Amino acid sequence: MSSDCLPQDEQRESWIAHAPPIPLNPTADFPVNPPTFRESQLDIILRRQRTRPQGGGGMKHASVPSSRFLNLSRDFEFAGWGSFSRIALTAGDHAVAEQQPGVANRPKLLGQLTASALSGNDVLGGVFYTLPAVLAVAGVYSPIALFASTLTPFLWRPMMEELASALPISGAPYSYMINVCRKSLAIVGAALLLLDFTASSVVSAATAASYLGGEVVLPFPSFIAAAVVVGIFALVSLSGLKESARLAFVVLAFHAVTMLMLGVLASVYWAKIGNTQLRQNWTQGKAPSGPAVARQLFSGFCLGMLGLTGLECTPSYIGRIKPGRFPLVLRNLHLPAIVLNTLMVTLALATVPLTTLLGGADVLSAVAEVSAGRWMRRLVVADAIVVLSGGVLIGILGVCELLKKLAHDRIAPQIFLNALRFTDAPYISVLAFTACNVVMYASSGGSLSIVSKMFSLVWLTVMALFPIALLSLKFNRGRLPRDNKTPLSVIIVTLMITAAVFAGNVAIDPSTAGYFSAYLIGVLAVFAATQNQVRLLHVVYWTYDQYPVLHRWSVTKAWGNSLVGLMGRLKRQPICILVKTDEINHLLHMILYVRENEETSCIKMVHFCDEEQCEIPSELEANARILDEAFPEITIDLIIVQDSFVPVNVTSLAHRLQIPTSLMFMSCPGSHSHYPVAQFGTRIISL
Structure with missing residues (x-):
């Protein structure tokens, strides 16, 4: 069936879903290769993405409520739009990194x-x-x-x-x-x-x-x-x-x-x-x-x-x-x-x-x-x-x-x-x-x-x-x-x-299992509370939110506002993921790991780009924007570091972003890696 036989709306959608045809004649004025993702701007056309405000802020409105709380607006669950930036590490950043143990290959203490x-x-x-x-x-x-x-x-x-x-x-x-x-x-x-x-x-x-x-x-x-x-x-x-x-x-x-x-x-x-x-x-x-x-x-x-x-x-x-x-x-x-x-x-x-x-x-x-x-x-x-x-x-x-x-x-x-x-x-x-x-x-x-x-x-x-x-x-x-x-x-x-x-050992004295279980459950309860502070605070505020009368008393209302502020501060603690590729499935898995294992609403997606051979993956920026829109509860900032990916530069970046290297995540290095993972001090979260 030709496109002329389709209804007008379907003709428009059919046109949007396909890129312009590429001429097969190499002597024509058109390029032989298709346009790049950035040149075609099909990321905006296909996804019908809302234009983000130039000064920041704004929200991606949805047809369903984005907050589970009755007395909080959708702004509470929305972390804000991410940004794109390029940075260069300074001499001060490198000086701080050189003082960190292990970066300068200092001798170990214990023989x-x-x-x-x-x-x-x-x-x-x-x-x-x-x-x-x-x-x-x-x-x-x-x-x-x-x-x-x-x-x-x-x-x-x-x-x-x-x-x-x-x-x-x-x-x-x-x-x-x-x-x-x-x-x-x-x-x-x-x-x-x-x-x-x-x-x-x-x-x-x-x-x-x-x-x-x-x-x-x-x-x-x-x-x-x-x-x-x-x-x-x-x-x-x-x-x-x-x-x-x-x-x-x-x-x-x-x-x-x-x-x-x-x-x-x-x-x-x-x-x-x-x-x-x-x-x-x-x-x-x-x-x-x-x-x-x-x-x-x-x-x-x-x-x-x-x-x-x-x-x-x-x-x-x-x-x-x-x-x-x-x-x-x-x-x-x-x-x-x-x-x-x-x-x-x-x-x-x-x-x-x-x-x-x-x-x-x-x-x-x-x-x-x-x-x-x-x-x-x-x-x-x-x-x-x-x-x-x-x-x-x-x-x-x-x-x-x-x-x-x-x-x-x-x-x-x-x-x-x-x-x-x-x-x-x-x-x-x-x-x-x-x-x-x-x-x-x-x-x-x-x-x-x-x-x-x-x-x-x-x-x-x-x-x-x-x-x-x-x-x-x-x-x-x-x-x-x-x-x-x-x-x-x-x-x-x-x-x-x-x-x-x-x-x-249990057969010798079965009571050992009871003591073991009791102490283990106690320690796990403490760790679970410290690891899930925001989730626990969500439960506390949700319980408070179910009683409208509490929102009318000045004392309890002030307590509720302070609880909201505490949850916001805890979630704003940033996490950094170090990426090498622009493959969206790989980036998605890293973000899912952060969402499931860390309590944060701020992710810094960092790609190191050597000054001499600066080749930024062509789809990295577009895919970062897609993921930023897919997770409205997380702000995903893309940062291009104009330097090589070596331990001292990772430590320098940690000082620059004020994020410890233990909260910088990366994929598993292979045999081609010139540095052991211990020198980076980062966490491996993917294959």
Whole structure:
């Protein structure tokens, strides 16, 4: 049917929907190629876009109301039209960027030994509370169970190394999760990590206090002694990270010397008495049947993995470890743990009667007293108090890094970024963590048993985050450069082992699941409130809006106006997305991520354009205008930065726009990228 046969309106729409025909004769005066998007102006014709006011403002009127509130105009939901601008970074912007850590490739603070010492006090100090727990359920089969459990990090180490090489960012595994999957899952990981640090510090401090109370008569209850231990190391942390790391190294060295002395003296005593005590213990403690042996081995394997607590803390401060040292740190923590746990439990069974080991006495203290006398027992007790107190330090350090990361991501309040002038210590984070320790210990009734049970499940769940994060990285961010790649079979086997050990710990004492769930729900409720402030305020105002009488009282009306102003201020906090292409589907996915995961009504869409080869994608401006109209609740500003896309320029732009780099989002870099993502400090939100 020809166009002449169509009604007049359809003829007009048919004409609008098609571009003018292009002549096929190359000698004609018309161009061979079709006009560009900008030249044709078909974006305005096809979309019938309303002309925007020259001075800004205005609205895109719709046929349906754009506000869910009865007493607010549609202006409340409309964020305003976006803008297009070009900027050039100044020398002042570059000067500020050069002062930021990591931009100028400054050397990291922690080397192999000091980085190992921070987590080493937790990993190697776990022998004091792991051995009694394993002996209680595994008996004479404890050496086998402990040896098997300490071999499991051979599965985790390659995964942790791959994640660290891809994303060497402090705050892991939260920092891994937020870059490879949804933000909601990352917040769950942050809650688990916060519980892990807190429970680790409480257990270490309370165990140290119990050792002290077993040797001397304290003038106050043991829970006060635990609070004193936490307070002392909080003051140490306020003196600065560098001093804390050196102190941790001294504590670890003292522990290593003490354990070496105990191992030598116990071995000499074993050689002196022969295998008589070992045979007696075996005869007394062997299981009557095969299923009973398997049950004891499995229970011992489940509890024996607690001897590795602290290994999960190492990635939390990876941003402060020198490049290339992280695999060495994991090795330094893992191999000594295998030797220490297996050797000490074997020496205990060879030198001390089984009834004594199962009678609640400290295992290593009993070994020391039998092998060398009272003086060695006192040295071991002193070592237990010192090294377990050092375990508090890693908890404080890990929480400080985590809260700093959460504050930059606007999940935690910005007050956690405050630091002391002279030591640069995050004092608000340290004080808040100390308060969390007190709350957790007090809510458990001062029971070390309750906190320890909860700690076992939290630790296992945190360790499960590493294979989950790596699986998400392989699926969602497969282009991200990294040093090595872990086989998929290793990830699946690790997840299966973690699930089995988790179920085994719950089977040993089902009440652990209740404590774990209660603490996790509490922390998640706090994070959900801080992450969804605007949504919660919307609910509060909507409830207030349902009662018209409240709008007639001056007091409540003023309160409602202040609530509207607060919601507006919170939503005006800008977010930056760094774009390279003009493909509208890619731009749309990035904006949808921001809308679903961040509370903002202002997006800065930034494209870096090198001054020498300035090639702006032809459809970028038009597509930005389309998206700006598609999301009336978000203002989308397109900014062209006349400079190259390098870390120092991204940091300079962050200073120019007053947006932290943690709130600058980008797509996943590929193998062609000349800079690791850690130097940018940005978040990856798309493939």
